[in-house]
Each structure stands twice: as C-alpha cells, then as structure tokens.
Amino acid sequence: MAANRDIAAALQLLADFMELDGVNKYRTIAVEKAARRVAEADFSLADLAREGDLTDLPDIGPKIAAKITEYLDTGRIAELEEFRSRYPDDLVAIQRIQGVGPKTARKVWEELGVSSMDELEAAAADGRLAALPGLGPKTAANIIKAIGRLKARGSRLLLGEVLPVAEECVALLAALPEAREVACAGSVRRMKETVKDVDIIATASEPEALTGAFCSLPLVGDVIASGPTKCSVRTHAGVQIDLRVVPDGLYGNLLQHFTGSKEHNVALREHAISQGFKVSEYGVEETASGKVHECGSEAEVYDLLGMDYIPPELREDSGEIAAALAGALPRLVSGADIRGDLHVHSDWSDGHAPIREMARAAQELGYEYIAISDHSQSLGMTGGLTPEKLERQLEEVARINDGTEGFRIFTSIEVDVKADATLDLPDDSLAALDFVTVSIHSGFTQEMSQIMERLTAAMEHPLVRAIGHPTGRLINRRDPYEVDIEAIIATAARTGTALEVNSHFQRLDLCDLHARAAQDAGVRLVINSDAHHISDLRLLKYGIATARRGWVRPETILNTLTADRLARLLERPKSPTDT
Numbered sequence: 001m002a003a004n005r006d007i008a009a010a011l012q013l014l015a016d017f018m019e020l021d022g023v024n025k026y027r028t029i030a031v032e033k034a035a036r037r038v039a040e041a042d043f044s045l046a047d048l049a050r051e052g053d054l055t056d057l058p059d060i061g062p063k064i065a066a067k068i069t070e071y072l073d074t075g076r077i078a079e080l081e082e083f084r085s086r087y088p089d090d091l092v093a094i095q096r097i098q099g100v101g102p103k104t105a106r107k108v109w110e111e112l113g114v115s116s117m118d119e120l121e122a123a124a125a126d127g128r129l130a131a132l133p134g135l136g137p138k139t140a141a142n143i144i145k146a147i148g149r150l151k152a153r154g155s156r157l158l159l160g161e162v163l164p165v166a167e168e169c170v171a172l173l174a175a176l177p178e179a180r181e182v183a184c185a186g187s188v189r190r191m192k193e194t195v196k197d198v199d200i201i202a203t204a205s206e207p208e209a210l211t212g213a214f215c216s217l218p219l220v221g222d223v224i225a226s227g228p229t230k231c232s233v234r235t236h237a238g239v240q241i242d243l244r245v246v247p248d249g250l251y252g253n254l255l256q257h258f259t260g261s262k263e264h265n266v267a268l269r270e271h272a273i274s275q276g277f278k279v280s281e282y283g284v285e286e287t288a289s290g291k292v293h294e295c296g297s298e299a300e301v302y303d304l305l306g307m308d309y310i311p312p313e314l315r316e317d318s319g320e321i322a323a324a325l326a327g328a329l330p331r332l333v334s335g336a337d338i339r340g341d342l343h344v345h346s347d348w349s350d351g352h353a354p355i356r357e358m359a360r361a362a363q364e365l366g367y368e369y370i371a372i373s374d375h376s377q378s379l380g381m382t383g384g385l386t387p388e389k390l391e392r393q394l395e396e397v398a399r400i401n402d403g404t405e406g407f408r409i410f411t412s413i414e415v416d417v418k419a420d421a422t423l424d425l426p427d428d429s430l431a432a433l434d435f436v437t438v439s440i441h442s443g444f445t446q447e448m449s450q451i452m453e454r455l456t457a458a459m460e461h462p463l464v465r466a467i468g469h470p471t472g473r474l475i476n477r478r479d480p481y482e483v484d485i486e487a488i489i490a491t492a493a494r495t496g497t498a499l500e501v502n503s504h505f506q507r508l509d510l511c512d513l514h515a516r517a518a519q520d521a522g523v524r525l526v527i528n529s530d531a532h533h534i535s536d537l538r539l540l541k542y543g544i545a546t547a548r549r550g551w552v553r554p555e556t557i558l559n560t561l562t563a564d565r566l567a568r569l570l571e572r573p574k575s576p577t578d579t
Contacts, residue, residue, distance in 0.1 A: 003219060004038050004045050005165075005237045010071055010080060011035035011064070016092045017083035019102045033059040033352075036533070038068070046072055059352075088115040098146040098478050099139065107132060121147045149479060156194035157239065158475060160505025160542055163188060165219065165239050166198045172217055173202060173243075178210040181251055185258035189312045191545035193475055193508045197240040201255045207245040214243050250282065252295035257281035259298075263317035264310075271321055272305055279305070313548040330553050333527075335544055337554040339562055340369035341537060342435055343414065343468060343500065343528030348393050349374035350382035351532045355393075355409065356400050361534040363407045368563040371412035371435045372397060376424040378416045379441055385413060387429045394432060408563045410434040410570075414468055419443040419450070421457040423464075430463045434570050437500070439468035440481065448482035455488060459497040462573060466498040466526050466558075469509040477506065485514055489521045496574040498524040498558050503543025504536070515550030526558040 015031040037059040038045055048054055049072055054065035067077050088109070094117060095105035108114040111132060114123050121144060123129045130140040166188050174182040179202055183189070186199035204210040208228040215223045215231055224232040229245045246254045257265065257280065269279050278285040283292040284304045295301045299309045307324035311332060314320040323329045345351030346358055353361075355372055362370045374393070375384040385393065390413065397409050412435040416424040419442065423430070430436050438458040440451070458464050470488055471480035492499050499518050502509045507530070510518065518525060527543040529536050547557065554560045561569065 003236055004041055005235075007045055007068055007071055008035045008039035009237065010077055011038060011067070013092065014067070014077060014080045014083070016095070017080065017087060020087060020091055020095055020106055021083060022102075022106075030059070030061070031064065034064045034068075090116045093117060094120055096477065097143065097150065099142045100146075104135070107134075117147055117150070146479075150476075156196055156476070158505050159188070159191060159193055159195055159545075160539070161237075162195050162198060162239055165235055165237060166200070166241070168219060169198070169214075169217065169241055170200060172219075173200070173210065173214060176210060176213050178204045178206045178213065180204055180248065183255055185255055186260060189259050190261065190315060191313050191542075191549060193505070193511070193546070197242060199258050200241060200243045201251065201258055202243065202245050203248045203251050204245050210245055211243060247294075249294035249296055252297040252300050253283050254281050256295075256298045256301045259312050259315065261316050264315035264320070267317045267321050268305070271307075271325075275305060277305065311548065313545060314551065316549070330551055332548040333544060333552050333554045333557055333560065334548075335541060337557065337560045338367070338527065338540065338544065340367045340371075340410075340559050340566070341529050341531065341540060342371040342410070342412065342466070342526050342559050343373045343437055343502070343530050344370045344537070345374055345414075345530070345532045346372050348372075348389070349379075349384055353534050355396060357534060358531070358537075359400060359404070359407060359409050361537055363404075365537060367407075369408040369410055369566070371410040371437075373412040373414045373435075373437050375441075376413055376415040378418060378424045384416075384424075387425060390425070390429055391432075408567075410566075412437065414439050416441050417454045417458045419446065419454070421454045423458065423461065427463065433463075434567075435465050436463050437466045437468045438464050440472055444472060444478075444481045446481070448484060451481050451483055452487060455483070456491055459488075459491045459495045464497060465570070465574060466500055467492070468500045468528075469502040469507050469530070470499055471509050471511075471514075473509055474506050475508065480509075485517070489514075489518050489523055492518065492523045493521045494576060496524075496576045498526045501525055501527045501543045501547050501552075503527060503529045503539045503541070503546075505539065505542045508542060508546045510546075510550075512546050512549035515547050515552055519550065519552050519556045523556075524558050525552060525556050528559070 011031055012035040015028050015035060018028040018031060037057060045068060049069055054060050054068055055062055071077050091105050091109055094100055095102045108120060108123060112123050112128055114120050124140040124144045129135055130137045166184050170182050170184055173179050182202040185201050187195040188198050202210060211226060211228060211231045215226050215233060219235045220233045221236040222234040224234060232240060232242045234240050272279040276287045278287060283294045284301060285292045293304055302309050308327055308329055310320050310324050341362060344358055346355045347353060359370060375382040377384045377386045394411050397411055401409055411433045413433060414437045417438050417440060418424055440454060455467060458467060471483055473480040499510055501515055515525060527540060527547055529540045531537045
C-alpha cells in the first residue's frame with residue numbers, strides 16, 4: 001500500500017515537470033498544493049480512497065483525486081510518465097539549483113544537450129553557458145558557485161523532512177508488545193537543521209522479535225542489514241534508519257553515546273579521564289578499580305561525572321560541559337513558554353485559510369494570541385495588501401476580536417523593505433498596526449552594503465518591531481544574501497528591534513549560532529511559524545529547537561509574554577530598553 005509520502009513525492013515530481021514544461025502556472029500550483037496537503041495528512045489517503053472521497057480533502061479536486069487513485073491502483077501517474085519520456089529526470093534537479101530555474105534548465109538542455117549537474121558545471125566552466133543569449137559570464141559564475149555549495153552539502157536532508165518519519169517510526173516501535181523504551185538518537189535528537197540518517201535506540205523483552213517487526217513496518221522500503229539486535233532499513237522516501245536494541249541497564253549509556261555529537265563525546269571522555277573514569281557506550285568505568293557502571297538513563301551518566309544533565313540540543317562542545325559542571329546551564333525556552341505566534345499569514349495574501357480559522361487553530365494549540373502578518377503590496381504574486389486592503393483587513397480583525405473571548409488577534413503585516421531601502425507601505429498605514437515585521441523578498445543579489453542599508457533603515461524606523469528571516473536563506477536551496485550579521489545584531493540592540501527565528505524548517509533563520517549571539521548582545525528574539533497553512537502553526541517546534549540549540553532563555557523571547565503584557569509593551573514606542 002502506497003504511503004502518503006510516496007503519493008506526495010509523485011505529485012511534487014509531476015508539478016516540477018509541469019513547471020519545466022511551461023504548463024499553466026495555476027495548474028502547477030494546484031498540484032504543488034495537493035502534494036503538500038497529502039504530505040501533511042495525518043491519516044492514510046489509501047484508506048480514504050478505499051472508504052470515502054478524496055475530494056473531501058482540501059486542495060484535492062476531481063482531477064487530482066483521479067491522479068492519486070491512478071497512483072494507488074498502478075503505482076504510476078500517466079501524465080508524469082509522459083513527461084519523463086520527454087525530459088531527463090535530472091533536469092528537475094538542475095532547475096532547483098540557485099540561479100537556474102525551469103526556463104534556464106530547459107534552455108541548456110535544448111541548446112547545449114546538458115541534462116545533469118556535472119554537465120551543467122562543465123558548460124559553465126568552459127564558456128558554453130555564458131554564450132547563451134540571456135545568460136552571460138556572471139550567471140555562469142554564480143551557477144558554478146551554487147553547484148559547488150550543493151556538492152559540499154552532500155546528501156544531508158532537512159530536519160523537517162526527516163523528523164516526522166523518525167517520530168512515526170518511534171511511535172510504531174513503542175506500540176509493539178516487545179518494546180520497552182524507544183527513543184531517537186543522533187542529530188535528529190539534537191535537532192540539527194540537516195541530518196544524514198536516523199538512529200533509534202530501544203530496549204525489548206525479545207530483541208530479535210523487535211528487530212524483525214521493525215524490518216516489516218509499512219514505511220520500510222528496503223532492508224539494508226538485519227540482525228538480532230541491530231538492523232538498518234531505508235524508507236520509501238529514501239531515509240535510512242538504524243535501530244539498535246540494547247539491554248535495559250545500558251539504555252542510558254547507548255542513548256548518550258549515539259546522541260552525540262562526536263565533539264561533545266570527545267570532550268566528555270576527556271573530562272571523565274581527568275576524574276578517573278572511562279566513558280563508552282558500554283558503561284562508565286572506574287579506572288582504578290575496573291568497576292563498570294551501567295546506566296539505565298542518561299542523567300545517571302552525567303551525574304556519575306559530576307555534572308548536571310545536558311539537554312541534547314546543547315551537546316555540540318560549545319561550553320555545555322563547563323556550564324554543567326558549574327551548575328550554570330540556562331533554563332532553555334520550551335514549547336510551554338510560548339504564548340503566541342507573531343507571524344501568521346491568511347488568505348488575504350498567500351495564506352490558505354481565513355483569519356478566523358487560523359485564530360481558532362492557534363487557540364486550540366493553547367496560544368493566547370496571533371498576529372496576522374500578510375504580505376504587503378509589492379509582492380504581487382502573493383496578493384499583497386495595499387493600504388486600502390489593509391484597512392479592510394483591520395476591520396475584519398476587529399470584528400473577530402469582538403466575538404472572541406480569551407484570545408486576541410494582533411494587527412500586523414510582513415512589509416517589504418524595497419531595493420531603495422524604503423518600506424512598501426506608508427507610515428500612516430503602519431501606524432495603525434500593533435506589530436510590524438519587515439522582511440526582504442527581492443533584490444537578493446545586491447551588494448552587502450545595499451542589503452545592510454535596507455535592513456538598517458528598517459530597524460531604525462520607529463514603527464518596525466521585528467526583522468523577519470533576517471538572512472534570507474533557504475537551507476539546501478538558497479544561500480543567505482550578503483549580510484553583516486554582527487552589524488545587524490548591534491543595530492537591533494541599539495534600536496530595540498527584535499530579530500525573528502523563523503520556524504519553517506527550510507529557513508530556521510536566525511540560525512542557532514546567530515540566535516545565541518543576539519541574546520548575548522541583549523537583543524529580543526521572536527520565534528514565529530510564518531504559517532501559510534493551519535498545519536504550519538505546528539512548525540514552531542523547529543524554531544524552538546533552533547533557539548534551544550542557541551542557548552536561548554524564555555525571557556529573551558518576545559512571544560513568551562502574555563497577551564496583556566505584550567499589548568502594554570506595544571503601546572509604547574520601541575526603544576533599547578525593550579531588549
């Protein structure tokens with residue numbers, strides 16, 4: 001039976017080929033929306049197709065439902081296969097390279113016969129690419145750089161692509177009668193922004209029965225290796241998962257060891273040696289007596305070495321061992337600390353749900369407030385808000401707030417700072433809002449001085465409360481624009497402007513290192529989902545994890561304030577005392 005992720009992958013590939021072929025953009029967008037909707041569904045589409053109507057699912061119309069049914073019945077989509085007969089599969093990968101896109105990918109294939117990344121790199125290096133009309137030497141040089149960056153990244157996957165698979169696998173294993181304790185380890189548990197594979201540690205009454213059941217899980221596509229206590233599989237989506245089943249007494253030792261990081265474990269072993277111990281996955285050994293302490297929990301490992309328990313997100317050898325020894329680890333921000341979300345889109349621009357539905361979903365998550373932050377007018381493709389449209393939205397928000405108890409919608413906008421460093425809406429429009437976030441969505445290739453002029457002007461504007469996704473990166477897809485992050489942090493501190501930790505797993509911007517530096521400089525941060533769908537509200541966990549990796553405390557985060565305290569703060573002009 002096809003898993004949702006397989007259906008979603010087929011639909012996304014179809015959309016990629018449609019874009020390459022120049023199919024009507026609205027058809028392409030419809031297929032992309034459907035792919036996302038399928039990937040996010042928390043129930044089996046195969047079951048729905050068998051027992052109900054696929055068109056009951058939002059963004060799934062009759063034509064797309066027919067394609068899903070076709071895939072479920074045959075494992076194929078005829079339209080997708082027709083595209084694959086006309087274009088090489090690698091063209092899809094080429095069009096995703098920063099600076100290429102579908103039109104350029106098709107041009108280099110049709111005019112140069114280039115159909116792979118290596119061929120594109122060679123054509124850029126030998127001058128053939130620059131000779132094509134509309135491209136030129138600068139484009140060729142940028143493409144060479146982009147390909148080099150992609151190769152340097154290797155095969156690491158986005159955390160947000162892997163974590164749902166890992167969590168599903170852990171839940172399935174934990175539900176088996178043979179299982180006792182099951183947990184993720186490795187970089188997934190440390191919540192790194194990209195990961196290579198998934199490590200799972202478990203204890204079981206019958207280890208061989210558990211590994212056998214693991215290899216038979218519905219998400220498993222291939223069994224790479226299998227044994228009574230250790231096995232590796234590859235999911236249908238191509239994610240490798242390694243399972244190790246250990247004795248109960250060693251669970252803490254193995255979980256600590258395989259959580260890593262390598263650098264943290266090296267530093268931990270060095271400290272242990274200085275205290276007369278040896279630390280390994282098999283226990284903590286007293287060097288003098290040879291006595292081995294088998295630990296059922298990680299806390300026992302750290303306690304034996306005289307230190308406080310270190311949260312997994314901090315285990316990167318960045319000062320956490322010294323802090324744990326001194327009892328000086330910070331209380332990290334957690335999901336329970338977050339009171340609201342200050343960057344949420346609605347169908348007034350490019351969001352996919354009405355304001356009332358976004359608010360209701362946020363309230364169901366336990367939030368006290370959201371800020372509806374739709375795009376401003378210069379982003380025409382998003383249906384951005386003009387001053388007149390914004391005024392109508394404020395009236396709509398006021399009506400919803402009047403009929404809602406125990407929850408507040410703050411008025412807001414994500415306004416563009418344009419290439420000339422001016423804001424996309426007049427001051428009288430911005431002055432009517434509770435919270436103004438400024439972001440860059442164009443002019444990414446400007447020189448650093450120009451980018452910094454734009455961001456500095458935005459932060460110095462008295463009505464701007466926060467800078468959204470400050471470096472503009474898309475992980476594994478687009479590098480940050482040229483910015484001086486130290487100068488951004490200094491200006492944010494001077495002007496009392498908050499910096500966003502954008503929680504979408506493609507962004508995670510600010511990153512953990514920058515979030516830590518901002519906190520150290522006294523800058524207030526705001527962890528936002530940048531939600532465009534109701535389901536996106538749950539992406540906040542990735543931003544929280546990024547902040548935790550940056551040692552960020554609850555009091556640094558603006559949206560840990562209650563609705564009343566936040567409202568009082570926003571009634572005052574911003575100042576450095578806000579940070």
